[in-house]
Amino acid sequence: MENTAEIDERYTKFYGDRKHTKVYPTEFVVRTLLADYPGLNYQKPQAGNSILDMAFGDGRNTAFLCDLGLDVSGIEISRGIIEQTGARLKSLGYAPELRVGRNSNIPFENETFDYILACHCCYYCDEGETLLDNLNEYQRVMKPGGVLIASVADKTSYIFRNAEEMGDGSMRIAGDPYGNRNGYRLHGFSAEKDIEEYFSQYFGNFSFGHANNDYYGRREKLFWIVCQKK
Numbered sequence: 001m002e003n004t005a006e007i008d009e010r011y012t013k014f015y016g017d018r019k020h021t022k023v024y025p026t027e028f029v030v031r032t033l034l035a036d037y038p039g040l041n042y043q044k045p046q047a048g049n050s051i052l053d054m055a056f057g058d059g060r061n062t063a064f065l066c067d068l069g070l071d072v073s074g075i076e077i078s079r080g081i082i083e084q085t086g087a088r089l090k091s092l093g094y095a096p097e098l099r100v101g102r103n104s105n106i107p108f109e110n111e112t113f114d115y116i117l118a119c120h121c122c123y124y125c126d127e128g129e130t131l132l133d134n135l136n137e138y139q140r141v142m143k144p145g146g147v148l149i150a151s152v153a154d155k156t157s158y159i160f161r162n163a164e165e166m167g168d169g170s171m172r173i174a175g176d177p178y179g180n181r182n183g184y185r186l187h188g189f190s191a192e193k194d195i196e197e198y199f200s201q202y203f204g205n206f207s208f209g210h211a212n213n214d215y216y217g218r219r220e221k222l223f224w225i226v227c228q229k230k
Helices: 004-016 027-034 060-067 079-091 131-141 192-199
Strands: 050-054 071-076 097-100 113-118 142-154 170-172 185-189 203-215 218-229
Touching (some): 027 142, 027 218, 142 203, 192 203, 192 218
Antiparallel strands (some): 170 185
16 A cells, blocks of 8 residues: 655655756647647647646646646645745746645636646546546536546556556556656556546547657557547
């Protein structure tokens, strides 16, 4: 069983050790928000739309969202990350609304956001909770017809090596090369149809992509998903 406080502390230190000021957005986020593809069908965010950047980390996507003229908010798991990343963003001229929260406990009112960006985070599950709990909370804070833009873990990705199957689609991580996620539960999928079936309780109008990246011997595999709140 993971100790949530220990994981929060590890991630706070992980992001705190990043001393550089300028950070750069994740490629799939840039492509999804700016580019056109035959299998990508949704209304792209427009300046003034509200968006929640889930688990924003060092703020690499937060700054990009601000540059697009969006009304940006974000949540992270510790006050330390809020303060560290908030200071970096402020030094660059950005002032998003940042709050402490978790996938299954988002500190905003019902129907607040036009969009949610969940980059490498929606499939992280606290003990006693499931990915479905996270998705329920996501749809709660989204406006009717709001859009979720997310990455979802492929079960054959490096992070699941030697992980323990938990029987609910999640796996307890044992071989994180960074050491941050060991003991934590991540939910993985094998195919797009499985994702659509799982997410369809709350979302519809799915667009999918897939990444199979070999970063010099570390094979990262992810699904990209864009879907709309029912």
